[in-house]
Amino acid sequence: MSNTITITDALNTLDELEAAQEAWSEGSYKKSNEELYAILDRCFTLHQQISGMQEGKRKLIKAINLRLSGMGMNPDKIPDLATKIVRCTFKDTGKRATSYARVIKFALTDKPVSQTMATYITNMGGIEEIRRTPKPGALTPSEIKAKLVETAEAELVTAQPLIGKLKLVDELQPANDSEFDFCAALVRKNDDGTGAIVYGSTTTSIVKTLLAEAAKKLAEAKEEAEAYDKLDDEAKARIAVIKEAAAQRAA
Numbered sequence: 001m002s003n004t005i006t007i008t009d010a011l012n013t014l015d016e017l018e019a020a021q022e023a024w025s026e027g028s029y030k031k032s033n034e035e036l037y038a039i040l041d042r043c044f045t046l047h048q049q050i051s052g053m054q055e056g057k058r059k060l061i062k063a064i065n066l067r068l069s070g071m072g073m074n075p076d077k078i079p080d081l082a083t084k085i086v087r088c089t090f091k092d093t094g095k096r097a098t099s100y101a102r103v104i105k106f107a108l109t110d111k112p113v114s115q116t117m118a119t120y121i122t123n124m125g126g127i128e129e130i131r132r133t134p135k136p137g138a139l140t141p142s143e144i145k146a147k148l149v150e151t152a153e154a155e156l157v158t159a160q161p162l163i164g165k166l167k168l169v170d171e172l173q174p175a176n177d178s179e180f181d182f183c184a185a186l187v188r189k190n191d192d193g194t195g196a197i198v199y200g201s202t203t204t205s206i207v208k209t210l211l212a213e214a215a216k217k218l219a220e221a222k223e224e225a226e227a228y229d230k231l232d233d234e235a236k237a238r239i240a241v242i243k244e245a246a247a248q249r250a251a
Helices: 007-026 033-051 057-070 081-090 095-110 117-123 127-132 141-156 204-229 233-250
Strands: 184-189 195-201
Touching: 007 033, 007 057, 007 081, 033 081, 033 095, 033 117, 057 081, 081 095, 095 117, 095 127, 141 204, 184 204
Parallel strands: none
Antiparallel strands: 184 195
8 A cells, every 4th residue: 555645546545535435425335334434434535645745735635624514524623534534425414424434443543554444344243333432542431430539539538528527327327337427418499598408319420520620620730720829910910900800890
């Protein structure tokens, strides 16, 4: 496979890919993954060739963008080349195009050179499985949540409480076999402005969700504090005036 391609050849390849997917859709659609994988393999190869262009790449991207615009798509909202190629080929902006583009991105990252696209996709569990898989090296949603929970647990153990020294009733006591010294409380706002805890839960999933949310808020507060520290005295004074005015309006 050549690592370079001319603008004309690239655009001709897109024409051929579009025709191939139409033939696949109208003919063996839903019956033969083999033809689909062959089309995706050609999309993959085209991506490599365009990426390897020494000159004319920007002009080609502009031509591809014009083609996308002619299909009624907004190229400015299609940030990567893999998705541009897939959408030109399949004329699709939905979940299908996203899945196919993801396959190409994954293959660009870790498909062995000697391995066919069909074998690669099959070994990965199929297109749908690739769609659900995080990017190579990225954390899964559950791993991200676990890290957030770990961070919040470490910080909240010694954090200044919003309300301290509460007497814990049985409903608010963390279970002996719980991995956390935390529980969740549902607080009702009373008409007189006071609050009352009306429900407590030590369910692990609920506690983890709250801890993950707390970690996000703590991170945001830390970023805001760091940004504020970088401001000069004049900027800090302006912020103080704005906050005071807002407080007076709310009073």
